[in-house]
Amino acid sequence: MGAARQNVIVVGAGLVGLASALYLLRDGHSVAVIDREPPLDGSSYRHACSYGNACTVAPQSVVPVATPGIAWRVPGMLLNPLGPLAIRWSYLAALAPWLIGFVAASSKAEVERISTALSKLLSRADAAWRPLMQEAGAEDLIAAHGCLYLYKSDAARAASDRDAEFRTRHGVRLDRVTADEIRALEPNLPPFYRGGLWFRDAYVISSPERLARLLARAILARGGRFVKAEARDLSVSDGNVTIRVGEERLAADRLVIAAGAWSRTLAKQAGDEVQLDTERGYHVLFPEGRGLLTRPVCYTEHGFYMTPMADGLRAAGTVELGGLKAPLNKKRTEMIRNAVRTLMPAAGEGASEWMGFRPSMPDSLPVIGSSVRSGRVIHAFGHGHLGLTMAGITGQLVSDLVADRPPGIDLSPFHPRRR
Numbered sequence: 001m002g003a004a005r006q007n008v009i010v011v012g013a014g015l016v017g018l019a020s021a022l023y024l025l026r027d028g029h030s031v032a033v034i035d036r037e038p039p040l041d042g043s044s045y046r047h048a049c050s051y052g053n054a055c056t057v058a059p060q061s062v063v064p065v066a067t068p069g070i071a072w073r074v075p076g077m078l079l080n081p082l083g084p085l086a087i088r089w090s091y092l093a094a095l096a097p098w099l100i101g102f103v104a105a106s107s108k109a110e111v112e113r114i115s116t117a118l119s120k121l122l123s124r125a126d127a128a129w130r131p132l133m134q135e136a137g138a139e140d141l142i143a144a145h146g147c148l149y150l151y152k153s154d155a156a157r158a159a160s161d162r163d164a165e166f167r168t169r170h171g172v173r174l175d176r177v178t179a180d181e182i183r184a185l186e187p188n189l190p191p192f193y194r195g196g197l198w199f200r201d202a203y204v205i206s207s208p209e210r211l212a213r214l215l216a217r218a219i220l221a222r223g224g225r226f227v228k229a230e231a232r233d234l235s236v237s238d239g240n241v242t243i244r245v246g247e248e249r250l251a252a253d254r255l256v257i258a259a260g261a262w263s264r265t266l267a268k269q270a271g272d273e274v275q276l277d278t279e280r281g282y283h284v285l286f287p288e289g290r291g292l293l294t295r296p297v298c299y300t301e302h303g304f305y306m307t308p309m310a311d312g313l314r315a316a317g318t319v320e321l322g323g324l325k326a327p328l329n330k331k332r333t334e335m336i337r338n339a340v341r342t343l344m345p346a347a348g349e350g351a352s353e354w355m356g357f358r359p360s361m362p363d364s365l366p367v368i369g370s371s372v373r374s375g376r377v378i379h380a381f382g383h384g385h386l387g388l389t390m391a392g393i394t395g396q397l398v399s400d401l402v403a404d405r406p407p408g409i410d411l412s413p414f415h416p417r418r419r
């Protein structure tokens, strides 16, 4: 293994797999990407979480989902299926081990540790994306106006001071903004706000789907190939790693598991039991909302962003802990529509809606690193709420691991068998 040209298989053509594949090709390796439905001409991409997110590269997101006091909120999550963070009763038993890990990750000490680790990745996220976007011709998709978190009451604004202090301590650049300043920034936004935070380093990718398709083209242009198939039965030996696609078994020197929320089974076949589950998220697209906002706006209590993107205004977010099998819950998209009716009535009634599967670990940290059993398998999944933001840096780290280069960052917090 090591620096020489290697045959690498990447499983998953979400943004994490695509960014990994392109970095590997830039290092001179031979790369095949396996996906059930890769983002090539004529194919849909709606199955991938990378399709429907809130389009925001969000270096401010150093705070994990589970924070102190979350344990007290679990009954409420069960009782209110329409809350911004909800648990489906039918999935509770299957979710239990993940939920225990989630609550365990919410202590003050853990939150501090997790935020420190997240900030290491987030501070390098943009620099790692840029060369890929440039190569893919995707720079036109960037709209860099920052991102606003808004507060409706003085109490919420006061609480945001603690939040701002925490983020600042973890390296986030932010400005506190008054109601007048918000009005100047977003004149079309009804003034429910009393104040807010402006994260100037955040930016929008106006179409994550287009980004994926451009990355796929760049991969093809460098001689990478796509295999449209389900990847199954991973097997590692001293000499190689193999995986079944249809009736065939493909072999490689290295294999990257970047299968998003579906990575758990493959990781287990590689020898690593990971507590990966999914935080299902939703979006509703408001084509009439085109041009109303300049930057993503989030009233944090509603749990979703309103993001100006290529197709209109996308209201995207919320968390539903409910596994990979249950269909889209119409009541949750209705909840988003109702909130937008109040928060941004000019956006109209909304058109298409979508549900996607965030690949989430209980501690909100991704899994990036070699399998414990063999360096031939590299994990790159579990990016939760931050896969669009962190795909570039993950791809770079994957290529460091394949080349046996020091990654320049301590990967132990992202270890597959971390505590």
Ligand SMILES: Cc1cc2nc3c(=O)[nH]c(=O)nc-3n(C[C@H](O)[C@H](O)[C@H](O)COP(=O)(O)OP(=O)(O)OC[C@H]3O[C@@H](n4cnc5c(N)ncnc54)[C@H](O)[C@@H]3O)c2cc1C
Pocket: 011, 012, 013, 014, 015, 016, 017, 034, 035, 036, 037, 047, 048, 049, 050, 051, 052, 053, 054, 055, 056, 057, 058, 229, 230, 231, 232, 258, 259, 260, 261, 262, 263, 280, 281, 282, 283, 316, 317, 318, 356, 357, 358, 359, 380, 381, 382, 383, 384, 385, 386, 387, 388, 389, 390
């Ligand atoms: C509502 C919502 C809003 C969000 N907003 C943001 C945001 O603003 N900023 C941000 O940074 N992140 C955001 N995210 C999170 C982000 O979208 C995800 O973290 C990211 O898309 C995960 O990318 P991925 O490549 O790991 O997975 P995916 O995009 O899901 O890709 C995984 C791919 O693997 C394929 N696959 C899986 N198993 C197999 C198999 N066995 N064989 C073949 N193919 C397989 C699937 O078909 C899929 O194409 C949001 C998510 C949601 C749901």
